[in-house]
Amino acid sequence: MPRSIWNGTITFGLTVLPIKVHSAVEDHGVHFHQVHAKDGARIKQVRICSKEDKEVPYKQVAKGYEVRGGAYVMLTQDEIDAAAGEQSHLIELEEFVRAEEIDPVVYDHTYYLGAGEDGEDAYRLLHDALARAERVGIGRWTFHNREYLVAVRALDAMLALHTMRFAEELVDADSLDLPAPSRKPTKREVEMAGTLVESLHDGFTPASFHDDYRERVLELIKAKARGEEPDLPEPAEEAGGMDLAAALEASLGTSANGGKGKDTQSGGKRTSPRPRKRTSKAKS
């Protein structure tokens, strides 16, 4: 675990809890540099002033907010940063809510919280109390010059923090204008679909899913590094319209002896335990 990205304090009531924030996720995508095809040289981004047609050093770059076509209010980075409010290094849990009331769609980025200096007892106390009461603490967090609405909850043996999306940022399902079918699905169709869901039902084992695409890209890179040329496969075609009931029936026929919801594309083993479970075991 890399070192913490933010140190501060969580409070609830008069209880003060020094904490460290760690990122809970990391990006494993394959990253390329942009290069010039002709000579393989790196592409660099150059800032050009549209008036002078000359390169602008980073120090001379300001931020412009467009107020009407082509007219900008110009601000310095410091002025924009002032909007963050007090840089208090404090997350005050102003209220608590029942965990099941929160639709996880509001959770944006996840962080792990660790106990800061002399914060261990209060950390464990908040963790155990949130877990027992099945509550989530709600507060505000200023991070990288921006204020976030955050949720603090017990995650296994740890405290986790989620930045949250504001209600007005979420698209309402009513605005989608979904087409209504001429008739509802029949009882038989619902029953068959239910049976199909049941036959494909299994526990969630995150480790059984691999990023096959990432692995193929890395293989391609290795092959090219050895001087090999890759093959080009043909694109696949889609199926057209269908008879719903017949398709459901046929699916049930195939899934009855086809085993339960395998990760069909990776064929990964399902024996490895969840990473979260493994960790809590190692801790105790």
Add this chain to the structure above:
Amino acid sequence: MARSLWTGSLSFGLVNVPVSLVTAVRDLDLHFRQLHEKDGAPIEVQRWCANENHEVAFEEITHGYELDDGDQVIVSDLELQAVEPRRTRTIDIGQFVDLADVDPIYFVHPYFLVPAGEDDGSARAYRLLCEVMSRTERAALGRFVMRAKEYLAIVGERDGALTLTTMRFADEVRDPKDVDAATQKTHKPTRKQLDAAVAVIEELTCEWLPDKHKDRYRARLKHVVDRKRKGKTIKAPANAGQPEPAADLMAALEQTLEELSAGRSGRWSEKRTAETAS
């Protein structure tokens, strides 16, 4: 309605539901353009070849991957396309899980799926999936490819519409073994402390009302822009101090409960300051 980002079909057993993907999140951020401070002219970002030191057209740019030894492998768009999975227009549902089993730590971006087929059959198949998932509180796990990347996704139902949320793979979620979660026996709260902490939490519990919480940052940023537009100066707010952890957890909890029962719950920060000052 939002622009569709991807169109294909949701494949569920042998049932195919033509769908398109629209984002479930609106970008309400204020966006700024880079300006040259001296003359206020917009800045244009150009791609230059570091070797030849002149601008390069977009078509002349390709991908370079740096190997551990510092050597570079050049990979073209065509070659990358060649390793894309075959069924790029299908969200292949392989498994249904209990929604409660999937921790939100795996979620990346939420979308809605909307029916893309014109025919009545597609609309009915869509409705059927909604109904079954809502009834069983199950969600579907599947894979699909969008913009040259393969995603793991979870398909569920919300307010009569199908949702799709992209997910992280297990190895992208960090192992928390080095996070100090204070799990040693010595940090275990006493029953009395835990009871008091739960009592504080229950006292401070209210209904989750997402609309109540506003984006104060965006409002302040708008205010900053407005002030600047009127030629006023912008002052950065003072940095506030940090409270010290209380030596006696039980005393802090008991005092919180006292304040709460006396109906004096506002402004904990002032009370903490008063306490450390006294």
